Amino acid sequence: MKLLDVVALLEDLPELGLYRGQVGTIVEEYEPNVFEVEFSDTTGRAYALETLNTDKLMILHHHPVENNQQIIPV
Numbered sequence: 001m002k003l004l005d006v007v008a009l010l011e012d013l014p015e016l017g018l019y020r021g022q023v024g025t026i027v028e029e030y031e032p033n034v035f036e037v038e039f040s041d042t043t044g045r046a047y048a049l050e051t052l053n054t055d056k057l058m059i060l061h062h063h064p065v066e067n068n069q070q071i072i073p074v
Contacts, residue, residue, distance in 0.1 A: 005025070007058060035054070
């Protein structure tokens, strides 16, 4: 995962008001596998900004995936 990747949450985090499937964008990398993710509505208004580990996220692909690009199944 890298800066500006679009990701989806893999599990419910009710204490943060976030739930599985919500979509966000990586806006900062703090250390390997730890990212700040901004969650926004369809108008672009941010409603959450959280620091999350990659084990709670999956990258979303809006185009065909290259043969050499690894996809980790959920």
